[in-house]
């Protein structure tokens with residue numbers, strides 16, 4: 001298992017290009033199942049999760065070609081010849097559940113393995129299943145698999161009332177409803193930019209959708225969808241992560257492709273902490289001089305609130321802040337596993353249930369630490385950039401799931417960072 005060695009090296013300077021969004025691409029790819037015509041995604045990120053989704057779609061009979069150094073995904077699911085998403089693939093990546101809605105809507109039947117446990121929380125899929133039942137599907141759980149059947153003539157439009165906001169369940173319902181007979185209304189829908197991106201792509205394929213980005217989405221089902229080409233939206237979580245690099249180390253970095261509207265709540269917190277953000281035509285510039293960041297409180301919420309996927313990285317910054325901050329994690333019940341690792345680097349953090357109280361320290365010290373999940377891994381790298389001496393982050397396979405070329409991107413702005421291949 002590779003690890004990453006980071007040595008604190010002072011202020012950063014330069015430009016970092018931001019890739020397409022993992023969490024948009026992972027829902028756009030299954031949308032290919034909704035049509036027999038080709039769907040091409042441009043600006044696709046080059047990540048292990050995208051390769052896992054590729055393997056899954058290919059196992060169902062779809063063709064997926066990776067072009068232009070991996071940034072273009074040319075897909076066609078003309079010949080779907082297998083309707084079972086196998087546990088061996090699904091256990092690697094929960095987003096695999098997103099093939100359920102499209103496959104059911106397209107061919108009226110699907111068998112998908114339940115994703116199983118996750119480091120950051122229980123993460124059930126009950127809302128996905130309830131949404132498809134509201135469209136007339138019959139679902140049976142057997143041997144760890146969901147066996148789904150549409151009524152004769154296919155799924156039927158219906159009203160879906162989500163008791164809590166779920167990104168994935170909204171995506172599954174939205175995709176399935178595009179081919180359901182009649183009108184579907186999704187209430188308390190997720191409003192994330194990845195949902196908006198999915199709706200825009202589906203509309204290009206001929207779907208009739210209104211209200212994406214709001215809490216109520218209305219879909220008029222159509223008989224068939226056609227092919228399209230669609231650019232994947234910028235990755236707002238990668239964007240926020242790299243904005244924190246000059247925030248924690250000082251300096252000035254321009255994030256190419258960055259847009260403030262994708263992470264407004266996060267930008268507001270960063271500015272409240274004393275970091276300068278400038279929006280340019282097609283980038284964001286982040287500056288921090290010699291001033292020490294100030295402690296700010298954070299509560300994670302569904303979009304447009306503060307994203308849970310930036311909580312760990314924000315905690316790394318708060319470890320060096322002036323004063324005490326409280327971070328409340330409201331989305332996942334077990335998403336503070338980076339805290340004990342940051343404490344190994346000299347941070348002062350007290351975790352009580354869903355609240356973490358961080359008392360800022362003058363400086364962190366490098367140490368060997370271990371990544372426990374995707375966002376925790378990059379928060380340790382950020383802390384290492386600001387720490388005195390060397391930090392070695394192990395288990396970086398977590399990182400490869402959601403960040404492409406971390407070492408190259410951070411080195412290009414002056415960070416001292418390298419990947420160590422295990423012998």
Ligand code: EPZ
Pocket residue numbers: 023024026094095121122123124125126127128129164165166167168169308309331332333374375402
């Ligand atoms: C998506 O996960 C993202 N993953 C997550 O990013 C992100 O943290 C999360 O949304 C919240 O923003 C992808 O898009 C692939 P949810 P998802 O359904 O769809 C509960 C990363 O780091 N829930 O919005 O799985 C659930 O347990 C990842 O890139 C149910 O109870 O998240 C959680 O507490 C991590 N039943 C809450 O809802 C359900 O059927 C929100 O989960 C579904 C969800």
